[in-house]
Amino acid sequence: xxxxxxxxxxxxxxxxxxxxxxxxxxxxxxxxxxxxxxxxxxxxxxxxxxxxxxxxxxxxxxxxxxxxxxxxxxxxxxxxxxxxxxxxxxxxxxxxxxxxxxxxxxxxxxxx
Amino acid sequence: xxxxxxxxxxxxxxxxxxxxxxxxxxxxxxxxxxxxxxxxxxxxxxxxxxxxxxxxxxxxxxxxxxxxxxxxxxxxxxxxxxxxxxxxxxxxxxxxxxxxxxxxxxxxxxxx
Numbered sequence: 444x445x446x447x448x449x450x451x452x453x454x455x456x457x458x459x460x461x462x463x464x465x466x467x468x469x470x471x472x473x474x475x476x477x478x479x480x481x482x483x484x485x486x487x488x489x490x491x492x493x494x495x496x497x498x499x500x501x502x503x504x505x506x507x508x509x510x511x512x513x514x515x516x517x518x519x520x521x522x523x524x525x526x527x528x529x530x531x532x533x534x535x536x537x538x539x540x541x542x543x544x545x546x547x548x549x550x551x552x553x554x555x
Numbered sequence: 556x557x558x559x560x561x562x563x564x565x566x567x568x569x570x571x572x573x574x575x576x577x578x579x580x581x582x583x584x585x586x587x588x589x590x591x592x593x594x595x596x597x598x599x600x601x602x603x604x605x606x607x608x609x610x611x612x613x614x615x616x617x618x619x620x621x622x623x624x625x626x627x628x629x630x631x632x633x634x635x636x637x638x639x640x641x642x643x644x645x646x647x648x649x650x651x652x653x654x655x656x657x658x659x660x661x662x663x664x665x666x667x
Contacts, residue, residue, distance in 0.1 A: 451595055477654050486645060486658035487598070531597060535654045542588070542613065543654055545598040 446470050447534050449546035457554050462519040464549050466532030469513065473534040476508060476515045477543065481529045491517060522553045558582045561646050561659035568636055569667050576631045576662045578646030587629040588647040588656065589613075589621060598645065604629055605651075636666040 448467045456462045466476070475494045479487035493499045493506040493515070505518040515534075519526055529550045533543040559580045568574050578587065585606050590598040590613075600613030602621040610621060618640060620632045633640055643663050647656040 449597075475654055479656075486660055487656075488658070489655045492654055533598075533654070542600055542603055542611075543656065544600070544614070545590075547595055547597040 446473075446544045447532055447546040449530075449532050449549050451547050451549060453550040453552050455552045455554060456522050458522060458524060460522050460553075462522045462526065462551055462553070464517040464519075464530050464532075464551065466515040466517075466546055467513055468515065468534045470534070471510075471513065473544075475535050476506070477533040477535070478504075478506060478517045479531040479533060479545075481531060481548070483528070487531055519551075522551075524553045524555050527551060527553045557660060559646060559648055559657055559659035561644075561662045563662060564660065565663045567665045567667065570637055572636050572666075574633045574636050574664065576644055576646075576664070578629045578631070578659055580627050580646075580648045580657075582648050582650075582657060583626075584648035584650045584657070585626065586649045586651055587623065588649070589619075589629070589631045590645045590647060591615065592643045592645060592661075601631065601644075633664075633666075636664075638666045640664065641666045 446469050478491040480490045481487040491506040493508045499506045503520045507516045529548040531548045532546040535543045562577045588603040589601040599615050604623045622630050643661050646659040
């Protein structure tokens with residue numbers, strides 16, 4: 444079992460809908476979590492990070508962390524075709540020695 | 556010019572050949588990483604280095620070696636390439652902050 448698990452998708456949503464991307468992790472020592480977006484043929488780029496239980500909002504993006512359930516999610520409101528990409532969840536912390544462990548990635552397709 | 560530069564961007568080689576992928580960065584970061592990306596498997600860490608004298612194995616280091624020639628340079632070697640090392644390889648850097656990795660553009664390696 445990977446330390447960080449995601450549904451690989453693809454996840455398809457209509458334009459304007461909310462896209463919900465989910466991630467679970469196995470190491471309770473993980474303290475910080477990151478969402479990267481990767482367009483086809485490009486390198487990943489950081490879009491959100493979260494350390495504390497609860498929600499963190501940044502524009503159309505909301506990251507949610509539930510440490511008791513070992514669950515991280517990313518919500519994208521008012522999804523746009525330009526949001527179509529693969530979203531990578533990553534976890535890190537002292538147990539990971541300062542490195543990030545990535546999930547498999549979820550492919551999101553936003554249909555006009 | 557890109558802050559994290561990988562060479563070569565594409566390489567086709569034969570089984571048994573030695574291959575080196577090079578990474579250089581102008582971001583001034585101490586931490587450098589090599590990841591491998593395969594479809595459905597996300598990013599997997601091969602090796603990482605927190606400074607010039609520090610080298611650490613990641614999740615999948617077998618069959619690979621690295622050299623940190625300077626703060627700005629981190630190279631990945633495959634001593635005897637095999638077909639299942641066909642993948643997209645990413646170099647990344649970080650300043651040790653909240654987990655933001657800065658990725659190079661990737662090196663696509665095909666081993667025949």
